[in-house]
Amino acid sequence: MVQIPNQPAPPSPAQRSVPTSADVARLAGVSRATVSYVLNNTSAVRISEPTRRRVHEAAKELGYVPHAAARSLRAGHSRMVLMPAPHVAANPLYSGFIYEIQWALSRLDYTVVQYGSIGLHGDEAARAWAELRPVAVIVPGAGLGPKGVAVLKRSGARAVVTMGPEPVEGAHGMCLDHGEVGRSAAAHLLARGCRRIGVVVPEERGLSVYSRPRLTGVQQAAQGTGATVTELPLAYEEEAAAALAARWRSLGLDAVFAYNDEYAMLLMRALQDEGIDIPEETAVIGADDLVLGRLLRPRLSTVHLELPAGRDLAELVDRAVREPGGVPETHQMLRSRVVHRESS
Amino acid sequence: MVQIPNQPAPPSPAQRSVPTSADVARLAGVSRATVSYVLNNTSAVRISEPTRRRVHEAAKELGYVPHAAARSLRAGHSRMVLMPAPHVAANPLYSGFIYEIQWALSRLDYTVVQYGSIGLHGDEAARAWAELRPVAVIVPGAGLGPKGVAVLKRSGARAVVTMGPEPVEGAHGMCLDHGEVGRSAAAHLLARGCRRIGVVVPEERGLSVYSRPRLTGVQQAAQGTGATVTELPLAYEEEAAAALAARWRSLGLDAVFAYNDEYAMLLMRALQDEGIDIPEETAVIGADDLVLGRLLRPRLSTVHLELPAGRDLAELVDRAVREPGGVPETHQMLRSRVVHRESS
Numbered sequence: 001m002v003q004i005p006n007q008p009a010p011p012s013p014a015q016r017s018v019p020t021s022a023d024v025a026r027l028a029g030v031s032r033a034t035v036s037y038v039l040n041n042t043s044a045v046r047i048s049e050p051t052r053r054r055v056h057e058a059a060k061e062l063g064y065v066p067h068a069a070a071r072s073l074r075a076g077h078s079r080m081v082l083m084p085a086p087h088v089a090a091n092p093l094y095s096g097f098i099y100e101i102q103w104a105l106s107r108l109d110y111t112v113v114q115y116g117s118i119g120l121h122g123d124e125a126a127r128a129w130a131e132l133r134p135v136a137v138i139v140p141g142a143g144l145g146p147k148g149v150a151v152l153k154r155s156g157a158r159a160v161v162t163m164g165p166e167p168v169e170g171a172h173g174m175c176l177d178h179g180e181v182g183r184s185a186a187a188h189l190l191a192r193g194c195r196r197i198g199v200v201v202p203e204e205r206g207l208s209v210y211s212r213p214r215l216t217g218v219q220q221a222a223q224g225t226g227a228t229v230t231e232l233p234l235a236y237e238e239e240a241a242a243a244l245a246a247r248w249r250s251l252g253l254d255a256v257f258a259y260n261d262e263y264a265m266l267l268m269r270a271l272q273d274e275g276i277d278i279p280e281e282t283a284v285i286g287a288d289d290l291v292l293g294r295l296l297r298p299r300l301s302t303v304h305l306e307l308p309a310g311r312d313l314a315e316l317v318d319r320a321v322r323e324p325g326g327v328p329e330t331h332q333m334l335r336s337r338v339v340h341r342e343s344s
Numbered sequence: 345m346v347q348i349p350n351q352p353a354p355p356s357p358a359q360r361s362v363p364t365s366a367d368v369a370r371l372a373g374v375s376r377a378t379v380s381y382v383l384n385n386t387s388a389v390r391i392s393e394p395t396r397r398r399v400h401e402a403a404k405e406l407g408y409v410p411h412a413a414a415r416s417l418r419a420g421h422s423r424m425v426l427m428p429a430p431h432v433a434a435n436p437l438y439s440g441f442i443y444e445i446q447w448a449l450s451r452l453d454y455t456v457v458q459y460g461s462i463g464l465h466g467d468e469a470a471r472a473w474a475e476l477r478p479v480a481v482i483v484p485g486a487g488l489g490p491k492g493v494a495v496l497k498r499s500g501a502r503a504v505v506t507m508g509p510e511p512v513e514g515a516h517g518m519c520l521d522h523g524e525v526g527r528s529a530a531a532h533l534l535a536r537g538c539r540r541i542g543v544v545v546p547e548e549r550g551l552s553v554y555s556r557p558r559l560t561g562v563q564q565a566a567q568g569t570g571a572t573v574t575e576l577p578l579a580y581e582e583e584a585a586a587a588l589a590a591r592w593r594s595l596g597l598d599a600v601f602a603y604n605d606e607y608a609m610l611l612m613r614a615l616q617d618e619g620i621d622i623p624e625e626t627a628v629i630g631a632d633d634l635v636l637g638r639l640l641r642p643r644l645s646t647v648h649l650e651l652p653a654g655r656d657l658a659e660l661v662d663r664a665v666r667e668p669g670g671v672p673e674t675h676q677m678l679r680s681r682v683v684h685r686e687s688s
């Protein structure tokens with residue numbers, strides 16, 4: 001339990017008008033404990049319907065809102081599931097995924113809160129998150145270590161779920177091995193007869209947690225095949241893509257895995273503007289299977305990612321909240337398959 | 345001040361191990377008040393450097409993390425700025441905007457928390473947000489009314505900023521008049537000689553707060569010019585766009601404002617697949633000025649939106665937190681200009 005210090009500072013002028021449960025109790029003519037029982041739907045104590053109604057009416061009239069933290073102190077835990085907000089502007093696949101998680105958890109009566117952790121890293125971020133006393137924490141990407149997991153658990157989080165390349169000690173692991181995306185793309189290009197494969201590595205910060213394993217996956221797939229793998233740093237800007245396209249023929253590549261569909265669209269346009277035929281001269285494959293890939297000409301081949309379903313993740317969280325002592329589960333979650341269209 | 349009830353429930357087994365400030369005090373050999381002073385950096389009380397160090401070391405050893413809510417009770421307010429998480433998967437312009445706000449507020453030592461409000465609407469949502477006791481709330485879109493603003497303020501929020509079409513009583517208003525986007529697009533199309541204008545209205549839920557004012561803006565601009573305006577409902581799916589394109593010629597339109605760049609890309613592809621020449625037969629204009637518009641052929645004309653700078657918004661929030669009694673400010677924030685490329 002968290003201790004409220006004995007000497008609180010006097011309320012500031014802006015606060016004096018904030019209604020308290022004591023005000024509600026006075027207006028309803030009941031004890032503060034009764035207000036607490038009614039507004040928190042405590043089933044252990046019997047309270048008559050008229051009294052309940054009086055408390056609710058008084059709370060409404062005063063505009064009293066219970067304090068989530070105080071309520072969580074009483075309940076033993078909150079219903080808040082914390083996720084760090086992404087450090088980069090989210091792409092459509094990821095923002096759809098976040099939306100799905102929110103939806104699935106809200107069905108189980110949890111509230112998802114995305115915490116803006118700009119400037120905070122690793123275990124330091126974990127300490128900041130812990131201050132909100134979430135009942136569960138879902139952390140996409142790498143970065144949170146065993147220490148951070150321990151901080152969260154000691155502060156009362158019953159479930160910590162990481163969604164990185166590898167499980168983290170003490171946490172449930174929804175393992176997303178992005179190497180698999182690279183291996184799928186490369187296997188496809190190799191099967192199409194390509195032997196000099198370029199791999200786009202975005203220069204935007206915060207993406208390397210995905211782009212490095214994808215590159216490694218391509219390298220793994222190419223091993224022993226005689227194919228070469230060339231790293232292609234690229235910023236998401238028209239000018240950067242034009243510059244890369246201008247020196248394309250000197251690179252001698254017959255295929256490119258363009259990181260994702262958005263970078264593929266950017267690069268494909270620049271290559272086409274240089275008169276490079278796709279897929280004849282260079283095959284192109286993206287990843288994420290966004291709608292836009294089907295709108296390109298030639299239609300974009302892509303790696304379709306199956307992220308964990310929001311419902312599966314929500315159920316894992318709920319299970320862990322109910323049985324916080326359970327052994328951490330590890331699931332390999334990312335499956336991928338190539339959608340072959342016209343660009344490869 | 346929020347009241348902690350006198351009869352808290354016994355801590356659950358999972359909680360017994362959560363270290364408290366009392367544990368820190370015991371280990372450091374100081375009073376709980378001293379722990380509180382040290383960990384909250386209270387400057388009003390002098391505490392020797394060795395004592396400070398002992399407290400910090402004890403807190404570290406035990407893995408004690410202060411409770412944000414308890415801390416905010418002491419400080420009089422939290423540093424949490426709450427924003428509702430979007431109800432739809434965010435588009436690139438919006439997610440970039442959210443990122444900028446987070447960054448600007450973190451520079452002023454605030455933390456942005458995006459609250460997943462799925463299933464909550466209007467003033468009901470305001471009550472849920474109020475439970476977290478944010479010091480400020482920023483609400484994009486319409487939906488929050490004067491009652492919701494009052495609930496938030498009574499619960500201690502010093503600043504409520506709405507970013508909708510019109511100011512809301514009691515709140516600061518960063519007014520985003522999306523009618524302006526429609527008027528700009530229509531004025532451009534009319535100046536190009538178009539007289540039969542289609543306006544795409546996305547069928548996806550949650551977008552009508554933007555799409556309806558944009559349509560109205562086009563209608564306003566067309567008034568008295570003899571031009572007709574035709575509403576075109578469209579889902580963000582290839583099949584829906586193909587169906588619309590198949591009956592395009594029967595609609596007799598010479599121009600279309602496609603809601604935004606993403607819908608414009610979808611519709612333009614479908615029209616081109618039908619052999620409709622852009623801009624000869626139909627001029628197309630989008631909105632948002634995304635990179636992808638420059639990658640299309642013909643290059644997409646668009647309405648460039650200037651959203652409020654994250655820094656301006658952060659400064660408004662900070663000003664309001666410091667002087668919560670001030671008169672609510674209203675700013676007209678959305679400016680737009682047409683970027684004329686090849687599609688119109």
